[in-house]
Amino acid sequence: MEIESLLSSLETSGHFGHILSIEESQVLYNSLLILQNENHFRKIYFWGKIFGCEKDYYIAFGYTKDAMLGRIYYYSMNCKTWGLLPQPTKNGMQLTPLASTKFIGDPTMVIDILIEKDETLIPSKRKQPEVKKLKEEDRLASTVHFIMNEVSVVPRGALFKRPDGVIVDNISFEGLSTLDAREIKSFQHVRVPTQKINTNLLTRHDYNYAIDFLDPLDLDIPEGCWMIQITPAEDMVILKSLYWPGFIFYHYLRNPKHGFIYFGHGKKSMDLPFMLCPFFTIN
Known part of the structure; x- marks a missing residue:
């Protein structure tokens, strides 16, 4: 939702049990306004919130010229300081749908993804499962990309x-x-x-x-x-x-x-x- 209607529009999501406190809303509005001015965005939006076990991720994006292809995403864990959300990697796009655990709230966290191979073969010819690493920051970027691509x-x-x-x-x-x-x-x-x-x-x-x-x-x-x-x-x-x-x-x-x-x-x-x-x- 656009920053200009942030405080009033959050009441809409409250009908479904998703709300931000008054303090969160005010801090979020002020920090996004600063982020917009620093990056000279034409418009900036609050994307939403992804829940984590220890900390939650607040997501925002803005654009300077193209309203669809020129979007730049940011994330924060305190509604005050914002970090640039990296572009989704090929490894992250492949492994994110296979991740069954919840987000932790630590962008540097690395989790193991177990990949089963050749399950259709007979037991004697099956290959051993492969373990791949997935950084939570890459998983976050891929998740935001999937949601935007499928339901925005x-x-x-x-x-x-x-x-x-x-x-x-x-x-x-x-x-x-x-x-x-x-x-x-x-x-x-x-x-x-x-x-x-x-x-x-x-x-x-x-x-x-x-x-x-x-x-x-x-x-x-x-x-x-x-x-x-x-x-x-x-x-x-x-x-x-x-x-x-x-x-x-x-x-x-x-x-x-x-x-x-x-x-x-x-x-x-x-x-x-x-x-x-x-x-x-x-x-």
Whole structure:
């Protein structure tokens, strides 16, 4: 969520049990404001909080030019001092999904990941399990990358792609209507598109490449991996990811204000496809 609406928007996540104390909110706001000024960011956002056994990680990011590809991430454990979050490494991307333990809260901590090999072979030909090392800072960077790539969301029309390819906030975006907010295709992934242009072109009769260059959420698999909730007053829509418990996206209807936040342990629910489709038939 954007720093300008940090103090007021944290009440939205409080409906789901994820809150920050008044002291944390004030310290976080002031430190992010300093971080923005030091790095000359056009905008800065509070990404969320990943829980650790000893200490928690506060994540923030900002950008100077490109709203999607120019993001720079930071992390802190006290809401005051911020360190640059490194780019996810190949080793971290491979081992992070295999890590079953919780975060500790020490970026220098190194854990062992046991990798079983050739489990389909007969016992006499199986290879011995391999142990690989994973630094918690690399695991943190990979976890943030996975969450952003899979569930970071904006309403359709909130981002605008200029002719030179730079992605900026759409100053003419006025918010979704109540009717549009009830449709999952009215929301888009903030990532490099994985679908072909023709895929998005054929799904909408009012296609506009300047705002429809991102993948819509209705293409996510399995169907039903997103939960949409409209408030009783019909003034806000809330999306929850079932793949990443703790991720919340909110958008005030008929208003450009929107954002997302994550409060969780950094673990993906890999059993979701079986939970959504518990019964199946074999022909």
